[in-house]
Amino acid sequence: MANLDHTHDPALRCFVPGADGHADFPIQNLPLGMFSPRDGAPRAGVAIGDHILDLPALLAAGLVSGEAARAVEAAGPGLNGLLALGAGPRRALRLRLSELLREGSPERGRVEPLLHAAAACDLHLPARIGDYTDFYVGIHHAENIGRLFRPDTPLLPNYKHVPIGYHGRASSIRPSGMPVRRPSGQTKPAEAAAPVFGPSRRLDYELELGIWIGPGNDLGEPVSIGAASSHIAGFCLLNDWSARDIQAWEYQPLGPFLAKNFATTISPWIITPEALAPFRIAQPPRPDGDPAPLPYLADEADQREGAFDLALEVLLATPGLRAAGRPPFPVARSNTRHMYWTVAQLVAHHTCGGCNLQPGDLLGSGTISGPDLESCGSLVEATRGGRQPIRLPSGEERLFLEDGDEVILRAWGRRAGFAAIGFGECRARVVGGGP
Amino acid sequence: MANLDHTHDPALRCFVPGADGHADFPIQNLPLGMFSPRDGAPRAGVAIGDHILDLPALLAAGLVSGEAARAVEAAGPGLNGLLALGAGPRRALRLRLSELLREGSPERGRVEPLLHAAAACDLHLPARIGDYTDFYVGIHHAENIGRLFRPDTPLLPNYKHVPIGYHGRASSIRPSGMPVRRPSGQTKPAEAAAPVFGPSRRLDYELELGIWIGPGNDLGEPVSIGAASSHIAGFCLLNDWSARDIQAWEYQPLGPFLAKNFATTISPWIITPEALAPFRIAQPPRPDGDPAPLPYLADEADQREGAFDLALEVLLATPGLRAAGRPPFPVARSNTRHMYWTVAQLVAHHTCGGCNLQPGDLLGSGTISGPDLESCGSLVEATRGGRQPIRLPSGEERLFLEDGDEVILRAWGRRAGFAAIGFGECRARVVGGGP
Structure with missing residues (x-):
């Protein structure tokens, strides 16, 4: 290694x-x-x-x-x-x-x-974030979400060829600890003839790995897959708060906008590539029948050690749990090995058309869910589209987040023969929206 | 007025x-x-x-x-x-x-x-652009594009309720005059079984109004529609270069990404709201049967004078025209009155969930096409999806942009009893991609 x-x-x-x-x-x-x-x-x-x-x-x-x-x-x-x-x-x-x-x-x-x-x-935020890009590399997440919309073909035809991503909002990224205000927006209840405006009723978290850009590239000068790792300066945890009801109504045809841009929370410490070196693993083999990456995304070294074995956890602290003197309850456990694309592939793809990355830009991996219900990185997945509540030891149930709920993301590298290290908390409490 | x-x-x-x-x-x-x-x-x-x-x-x-x-x-x-x-x-x-x-x-x-x-x-760029958001308020553009994909229902159900927008890339915005390199990317020709990587063959421009944000708002504090104008510091022209073949393959389900982020060109002068005061007009009446805007987007003063009467023009200078000593050829004439939403409505919508705008943020209107073929703000519209070429006085034809082509956007306010003013040029030449 x-x-x-x-x-x-x-x-x-x-x-x-x-x-x-x-x-x-x-x-x-x-x-x-x-x-x-x-x-x-x-x-x-x-x-x-x-x-x-x-x-x-x-x-x-x-x-x-x-x-x-x-x-x-x-x-x-x-x-x-x-x-x-x-x-x-x-x-x-x-x-x-x-x-x-x-x-x-x-x-x-x-x-x-x-x-x-x-x-x-x-x-504080560790750097001024120029641009923020969010990807969609958790293939189980993409399948879970896709299944809610298209039971027969959960993954779209481009998914296994293109590291799907979109631009997010940089100005509303906040460090762990800052409260998140429940957004209002347009939603269209299924039974309604017209949309209504009001507080989101389907507020959700998303468990993501954040990737800090180091040197970056000039406009028009793509970063090759072989050089991509040298442009990554570190990692953090990222909660891509999502208002599912706003998202469902607004996202066609140009993607999520207000459903995501009201807040993004990140853990404030940049975990360096050096610190994570012991937890590098080979890119998990693609399932039989999956296409090979196009040459601009293929690199032997990246295949050999471009992925990470990092344990991920989502914990929920609710008013009921706090009142009962109980600790935050783990609602999901996942692992970065469930990323379909490596972080180097994200950098190579992002720049292949000439787009310039700059020091302090931030990439999100997209929600990293595992294959089963206990490893879902968002509530909309864990509750099967808001239909099967999560039960908490306080007797409370959750389909989506309530005011006063606090979401805590954690990550650890653990490997025999090495000291375990963690990312520190990515934590924020939901507070009620305006009048 | x-x-x-x-x-x-x-x-x-x-x-x-x-x-x-x-x-x-x-x-x-x-x-x-x-x-x-x-x-x-x-x-x-x-x-x-x-x-x-x-x-x-x-x-x-x-x-x-x-x-x-x-x-x-x-x-x-x-x-x-x-x-x-x-x-x-x-x-x-x-x-x-x-x-x-x-x-x-x-x-x-x-x-x-x-x-x-x-x-x-x-x-130079007149300000450091923190975040860049692109909207989709040209209803004729949305209809023209939608018709290519869905002949029977060109406009999606949300269009007349939601000022559709998405986040764009701030780092690749350049002032008029800087060349634009043709991007490479993944495309999937209709007849191919798998995608290929290479230079875009369907490179296009988009004629847009740019909106500069002034004071801005704090995170979690929406800007009301009545206050929205006070957060707008000025205007420019914006060419949202688009690679249609990359876009068609990548954009599902999270919207355009590499198809747009390789370059955006803006005119370098900020035309102030004061300078444009004579060219304010009432918001054109919505067609019969269109829904009224929700209350957070409705304001009497905005309805009375929230729109603009500005003539827009796209000119094309090609190698053939230059060789023949001919001036740039006007390929489209449009007007900002074809915006379905006012700029104040864009600000109110952008912030309604709490998203913070900051001084120097830039909004794009989306492509402002008029109702007919001569007023299309992009080539994909003017050529009906790349099928009917535009003929130039040099004898050249264009479905999409060729290397060496130069696109020039212009805008003017003209009104009896007032001096005419213009935006200055938004100009850039397409140069060939990498090796």
Whole structure:
């Protein structure tokens, strides 16, 4: 497996209390983000256990140099400049951070004062997002959704040839923790003669992997499939909130619009390709009879290790569960291996006509559902189109989201011989719409 | 008619040579943009005849003050800051510019040195475009396109209720003059069993009105139809280049993606709502039997003067026409009165679910075709789906665009008792794709 080095050693210990064995952020992870200490200005940071290390302060203290320093210098006000530098400086920074935070680090005394308790910090979007594109690579999701509309032919003829995608709204992307207001919009109840305007009654989540673009390409200069990975700077979780009733009425013929653009929530830490190297897997073989990808989407290395084995989870916290003192309830478990296309294929496809990607652009994978009801990445799938409710331990039932419900997405890489790492939470609560 | 003042007086004369009677930019227009003199840095400017007045230089010379100065101070590096201020400072700047540039202006001697010959300047995008949304409000276009797919029911059931729109790609928007590379992509010829990858053979233009967003709204705070106009900072022409063969294969079920995102060309001058005030008209009555807009889209003032009477034109310059020494050939003439929804309705609809618009966001109207073949805003309509060629005076024929073809969009407001004003060119040449 490519790109493994001593920063992945599961025996590494960190001097920051609680970092070793941390569910998300042990020393083998080292994700990048933008944070503010209380009453402080936003700045670049790295998550370590339940703390955040201040990167500009690290630079000011003379604790990083060379390529690693170049990475920190390029960061801020968002991480766009750092993402633009590509893998070299990002890896150099990772190597240095791994040394500095290690148990026995000679610099421990100088590093410790630069740590902030994460609970006392605000997390921001890690970069200015120029353009946001959402794909549709969860083939089980596409089949589940398609079946609701076309029982006999759930997948359209283009699905296995084209990594289907569409442009989303960048301005309404928010980091984990910001509430999401239930949107109003036009819907047309089946029995009604004309549409009505009002709050969505079929509000849903979508479990997605987010992909952060690094260097990017010039307009008119496609990125080849072989070079595509070098343009990916990291990953996050993404909740593509969807109002199914608005979507059903508006989406023909140009696709979803207001049904999606009222909010998108992402986890605030950029999990780097370096951190995820141990969890790379071969692209799962296509079912017999499926077409081979066209040459512009085919690459041997990508086939060998272009996919990921990451466990995904959706948890729901409802008013009833909270009142009963119960924890968030897991409503779905899935895995990134259910993506029909690799992230490199998404980049190659997105640019094959010349479209330019820019540092800090964000791609969504589309909903990553598994093959069964327990692995559905959205409620409309898990409830079979809003017909079979999900039952919660509080006695509550859900077809779609109610005001006060909180959706939490999680992801982990776990593999024998490696430290487990996580993405951190992608969490947001639904609040009632306007008057 | 609201908002007419002495800046609209057709008797006004300007001391800049060639400005009076200029096809686009007489003193009654005064559009805003970003330009660079040769070897100079980009800066804000106003077009006057064949010249550009340097706005920061005007400020530095002490020739603007108060609200007008505030507008200039907010401009740069793009005009986003100026657009964000809304109508007050923008109008104050217009009033002052009209005084300064007038025949007999006492400041003529101080203004003249701040003028640049437009031919010696580069024009840029006038603002950083955060998000770009494309609508579909040309009802004749929607009918023409729909008829190609569904001869019996060209308009889908939602069309007369929902201002249909979708998110487009902001990163590939370029100002007039930049060449457009023919995109490659997946297409599936009707007779083929599987898709192929290669250059688009059905490259098309789309004639659209662009709408620049001014102040914008916060996430979760819809803009009411009554307030919508105050969020519009100006207008431009927009060519939504489209690869029809890529579009036909990819667009189900999530809408156009690579078929559109390889390039969008806009005219570089922001024509202000103030300049267009004389060309406001009542919203054309809906045909008998059409539904009334839902209340969130209905406003008396908008109905009374929310539409525009602007003549639109598409011209084609081909290698054959150029070789024959012939001018660009007009292939279509249309009018903004063929928009089924007003620009205020687009803003109200876009935000009704809480989506936030930001200063410098751009909306496209969708293709504005008229009712007949000579008023089609795209080739796929004018050639009835690529079947009936357009004949040019050079003897050439066109079903779709060829390499070397140049598309020029124009727009004018003309009304008895007022000076005619224009938008300036939206022009780009198609160049061959990759290797």
